[in-house]
Amino acid sequence: MMEGIFRINGKEKRFTFNPRSRLLTVLRENGYTEVKEGCKEGECGACIILLDGRLVNSCQVLTASAIGKEIITVKGIGDIHSPHPIQEAFVEASAVQCGFCTPGMILSTYYLLKDNPNPKEDEIRKALDGNLCRCTGYVKIIDAVKLASRKMGEK
Amino acid sequence: MNEFDVVGKSVEKIDSLSLATGNARFTDDFRLENQLHLAILYSPHPHAEILDIDDSEARKMNGVVDILHYKNVEGVLHTTAGQGYPEPSPYDTVLFDRKVRFVGDRVALVAAEDKDIAGKAIKSIKVEYRILKPILDPEKALDKGAPRIHDGDEFTPIPVKYSPERNLAAEIEIGFGNLKKGFKEADFIVDEVYTTQFASHAAIEPHAALSYLDEQGRLVIITSTQVPFHVRRIVSMVLSIPVSRIRVIKPRIGGGFGGKQEVLLEPLVALVTLRNKRPARLVLEREEVFRSTRTRHPMRIRLKTGVGEDGRITTLKMDALLNSGAYGTHALTVLSNTGAKVLPLFNKIENVHFIGRSVYTNLPVGGAYRGYGATQGYFALNQQLDIITRKTNQDILKFLKDWHIREGETSDVFRALGEGKEGVSQIIKSCKLDECIDRGAKEINWYEKRDKKIRARGDRVKGVGVAIAMQGSGIPMVDMGSATMKMNEDGSFNLNIGATDLGTGSDTILAQIAAEVLKVPVEKIIVLSSDTDFTPFDVGAYASSTTYVSGGAVKKCAEKIKGQMLDVASGLLESKPEELIIADEKIFNKKKGKAVSFEEIAFHSLYRENQFQIQAEASHFGIESPPPFIAQFAEVEVDKRTGKVDVVKFVSAVDCGQPINPKLAEGQVEGAVINGISYALCEEYNFGSTANLLNCSFWDYKIYTTLDIPEMVTIIVESFEETGPFGAKSVGEIAINGPMPAIANAIYDATGVRLFDSPFTSEKVYNRMKEEGII
Numbered sequence: 001m002m003e004g005i006f007r008i009n010g011k012e013k014r015f016t017f018n019p020r021s022r023l024l025t026v027l028r029e030n031g032y033t034e035v036k037e038g039c040k041e042g043e044c045g046a047c048i049i050l051l052d053g054r055l056v057n058s059c060q061v062l063t064a065s066a067i068g069k070e071i072i073t074v075k076g077i078g079d080i081h082s083p084h085p086i087q088e089a090f091v092e093a094s095a096v097q098c099g100f101c102t103p104g105m106i107l108s109t110y111y112l113l114k115d116n117p118n119p120k121e122d123e124i125r126k127a128l129d130g131n132l133c134r135c136t137g138y139v140k141i142i143d144a145v146k147l148a149s150r151k152m153g154e155k
Numbered sequence: 156m157n158e159f160d161v162v163g164k165s166v167e168k169i170d171s172l173s174l175a176t177g178n179a180r181f182t183d184d185f186r187l188e189n190q191l192h193l194a195i196l197y198s199p200h201p202h203a204e205i206l207d208i209d210d211s212e213a214r215k216m217n218g219v220v221d222i223l224h225y226k227n228v229e230g231v232l233h234t235t236a237g238q239g240y241p242e243p244s245p246y247d248t249v250l251f252d253r254k255v256r257f258v259g260d261r262v263a264l265v266a267a268e269d270k271d272i273a274g275k276a277i278k279s280i281k282v283e284y285r286i287l288k289p290i291l292d293p294e295k296a297l298d299k300g301a302p303r304i305h306d307g308d309e310f311t312p313i314p315v316k317y318s319p320e321r322n323l324a325a326e327i328e329i330g331f332g333n334l335k336k337g338f339k340e341a342d343f344i345v346d347e348v349y350t351t352q353f354a355s356h357a358a359i360e361p362h363a364a365l366s367y368l369d370e371q372g373r374l375v376i377i378t379s380t381q382v383p384f385h386v387r388r389i390v391s392m393v394l395s396i397p398v399s400r401i402r403v404i405k406p407r408i409g410g411g412f413g414g415k416q417e418v419l420l421e422p423l424v425a426l427v428t429l430r431n432k433r434p435a436r437l438v439l440e441r442e443e444v445f446r447s448t449r450t451r452h453p454m455r456i457r458l459k460t461g462v463g464e465d466g467r468i469t470t471l472k473m474d475a476l477l478n479s480g481a482y483g484t485h486a487l488t489v490l491s492n493t494g495a496k497v498l499p500l501f502n503k504i505e506n507v508h509f510i511g512r513s514v515y516t517n518l519p520v521g522g523a524y525r526g527y528g529a530t531q532g533y534f535a536l537n538q539q540l541d542i543i544t545r546k547t548n549q550d551i552l553k554f555l556k557d558w559h560i561r562e563g564e565t566s567d568v569f570r571a572l573g574e575g576k577e578g579v580s581q582i583i584k585s586c587k588l589d590e591c592i593d594r595g596a597k598e599i600n601w602y603e604k605r606d607k608k609i610r611a612r613g614d615r616v617k618g619v620g621v622a623i624a625m626q627g628s629g630i631p632m633v634d635m636g637s638a639t640m641k642m643n644e645d646g647s648f649n650l651n652i653g654a655t656d657l658g659t660g661s662d663t664i665l666a667q668i669a670a671e672v673l674k675v676p677v678e679k680i681i682v683l684s685s686d687t688d689f690t691p692f693d694v695g696a697y698a699s700s701t702t703y704v705s706g707g708a709v710k711k712c713a714e715k716i717k718g719q720m721l722d723v724a725s726g727l728l729e730s731k732p733e734e735l736i737i738a739d740e741k742i743f744n745k746k747k748g749k750a751v752s753f754e755e756i757a758f759h760s761l762y763r764e765n766q767f768q769i770q771a772e773a774s775h776f777g778i779e780s781p782p783p784f785i786a787q788f789a790e791v792e793v794d795k796r797t798g799k800v801d802v803v804k805f806v807s808a809v810d811c812g813q814p815i816n817p818k819l820a821e822g823q824v825e826g827a828v829i830n831g832i833s834y835a836l837c838e839e840y841n842f843g844s845t846a847n848l849l850n851c852s853f854w855d856y857k858i859y860t861t862l863d864i865p866e867m868v869t870i871i872v873e874s875f876e877e878t879g880p881f882g883a884k885s886v887g888e889i890a891i892n893g894p895m896p897a898i899a900n901a902i903y904d905a906t907g908v909r910l911f912d913s914p915f916t917s918e919k920v921y922n923r924m925k926e927e928g929i930i
């Protein structure tokens with residue numbers, strides 16, 4: 001077993017974990033169940049987090065390699081009492097059906113809009129290509145990203 | 156035309172903010188102390204007898220707590236179909252059998268202290284198999300001398316045709332008019348065979364189930380299911396424990412599409428918990444979802460139509476062969492739906508014959524999948540109509556309008572084909588299909604593009620195609636939903652429903668229906684759904700039933716609440732209930748100029764005088780199943796050098812009655828369309844030499860992403876169904892029926908090549924163009 005300190009959503013956390021374990025598993029075991037597991041093979045994007053500001057599939061990250069790093073999950077950008085404009089936009093645009101893909105979608109959107117506050121449609125599509133959704137057909141998700149970009153522009 | 160306060164408004168989905176902020180919990184998000192992790196050993200053979208299982212090695216492993224297989228688990232015959240009782244599917248399954256019938260069939264299960272140990276332990280279980288000859292071709296399943304796949308005591312709980320000795324899982328035959336006469340009247344015959352493939356539901360949340368014993372020692376199951384009440388009944392039956400000892404909870408679920416109607420994992424976690432008095436958790440890996448759960452039934456449909464020179468269809472014969480795979484779950488009802496949801500749409504064809512057979516094979520097991528047999532049937536029929544209208548030089552849009560069922564009309568098929576029994580006859584009360592066709596055609600620019608073979612970049616050619624379809628709204632006289640409501644001091648209401656929200660937004664639209672009756676904002680309705688201890692019965696989420704059936708129950712229930720509130724208010728306002736109106740969370744007597752608020756009514760009834768709880772319950776079942784209608788249009792570009800097909804634009808115009816929540820209704824259409832396009836162009840199962848599935852990951856089983864989707868237009872045509880709650884019909888399934896045939900017809904329009912066999916991969920399209928000498 002290994003031990004390490006991580007900074008998750010702004011708070012220091014110490015975990016003990018199996019050296020071979022993936023970050024997704026360790027996060028979920030420690031209560032960060034907002035990080036979803038859809039495939040464990042790096043294909044679906046449900047497990048996306050921000051690791052030191054980079055967008056990664058946490059199922060593809062060895063926990064040991066993330067020691068000391070900054071982790072942001074969907075709960076780290078806003079909560080039910082003060083949601084982030086992207087979270088609001090997903091709600092308003094009806095982009096949330098089952099919601100299983102939503103945390104990953106929202107973080108991919110967050111990452112996109114950080115560098116590109118007014119993305120064009122094809123840039124949005126490219127940015128979300130790693131996030132599978134079987135419910136929505138993506139139409140309202142793309143609407144939500146556009147809405148989020150407008151909302152954030154107003155602030 | 157219909158003025159509503161809450162219905163018809165795209166209010167925010169009530170659970171969406173909790174989902175968007177990561178608060179909402181799915182099955183695997185629940186913590187359990189001291190839990191056991193389960194792993195399953197699957198069969199590597201398509202067909203084999205298990206001679207012996209030796210689990211001694213595995214039992215010795217540190218952390219292994221329990222191992223289950225045929226030697227220590229009683230084999231109770233049941234079906235995993237997750238349908239109402241008695242099920243129309245054969246009882247041909249036990250938890251652990253002495254025989255395996257497909258690669259991915261369950262052999263044994265290990266319960267261990269952690270997942271790794273469980274995973275290692277299953278590998279050290281030794282199984283001695285006697286390999287049997289498999290059936291891998293459904294066309295050969297009924298042959299004399301074919302190996303027998305089910306040779307025990309399997310039976311059907313209802314009297315339907317079932318002959319496991321011939322590998323026949325179901326058979327249906329109906330006919331009207333005189334087929335012979337119809338063919339005689341024909342000037343020519345169009346006789347074609349259409350085949351469709353396996354497909355995975357690919358819900359992004361894998362199947363998951365947990366169980367534990369509560370403080371009273373009762374079994375609690377938390378599960379990603381579409382059918383909590385059927386889970387309770389089936390677990391009770393399979394494990395011989397009373398229903399009263401079981402509670403089933405469906406938390407948020409990450410998509411179902413029919414795949415989570417199957418009761419696969421719940422009896423396993425329950426059994427481990429009961430045997431070991433410890434909580435148990437079973438979450439499938441993606442690979443297991445592909446390999447061992449359910450798929451869309453592949454079908455082969457032969458359509459033989461007699462056609463007059465004038466373009467009249469004199470007769471139609473549909474012969475369907477459904478590959479049920481190793482077990483017969485939904486084998487009868489998917490098959491009957493292929494007739495029942497397809498043939499009535501063309502009710503003007505006088506001579507009709509439908510024969511369907513479902514056969515067992517040693518391949519993955521079919522199950523419920525959005526569209527439920529109608530999808531396969533419409534693939535065949537919409538192409539056949541394209542062929543016929545081209546041969547007779549007719550405008551297909553005009554032809555479709557002339558031949559489809561209309562308001563005030565019926566079809567003999569409604570009466571003849573039900574769920575394993577006769578159906579229920581009905582007269583169509585709402586059908587705006589003409590308008591769907593017109594508006595869809597306008598949006599796709601039909602007449603500017605049809606038959607024009609417009610050249611695009613490189614060697615690409617454009618084409619457009621159309622498909623129309625109907626579905627149902629629940630199973631008439633079978634599906635039942637119910638609701639209970641109570642009023643709180645602040646004028647809010649609890650709405651408890653058995654209905655199962657799979658992410659479709661049914662909790663929200665049911666709240667909207669209650670809110671509409673009571674004239675309150677939707678926030679005043681607090682919804683609790685799908686908990687067998689706290690919510691009343693509902694069959695669950697399938698057969699496009701929730702809006703129509705459960706919605707009907709909610710409406711009745713809210714009306715009873717309203718009646719009780721009016722009684723209280725009439726006392727307080729010294730008025731007759733007829734003199735009162737409800738608005739703005741108050742009850743008014745306009746003449747007297749007096750009003751009481753909902754809050755006062757609730758306080759009065761709870762605390763002041765003749766105290767009672769304002770509360771009600773109601774149940775509802777459909778006496779008919781009004782079909783929604785849809786017209787769908789695909790515009791494709793086919794690359795003549797490679798055979799690659801791109802859908803560039805897809806238009807759906809739907810009549811779903813009054814949409815309760817237009818954006819959620821659109822979302823249902825959009826999701827179904829993209830699933831349908833992905834199914835038409837790229838989704839399929841590839842099998843290895845031992846009938847083992849090769850592409851069991853999202854890398855190899857491609858589903859559409861944001862980069863693949865075309866321009867999408869969804870038009871909700873104004874309509875009102877008088878038998879539905881506030882005019883509503885269903886919308887969940889219908890839109891998956893059109894993409895495949897519309898795309899096939901568009902490919903023909905572009906290239907002159909017919910695709911009879913789905914999916915339309917580049918290779919297939921390229922080869923067909925070669926065959927036809929087009930390239």
Ligand code: FES
Nearest residue numbers: 040043044045059
């Ligand atoms: S769970 Fe990590 S990409 Fe699917």
Ligand code: FES
Nearest residue numbers: 098099101133135
């Ligand atoms: S909303 Fe269900 S997977 Fe995206």
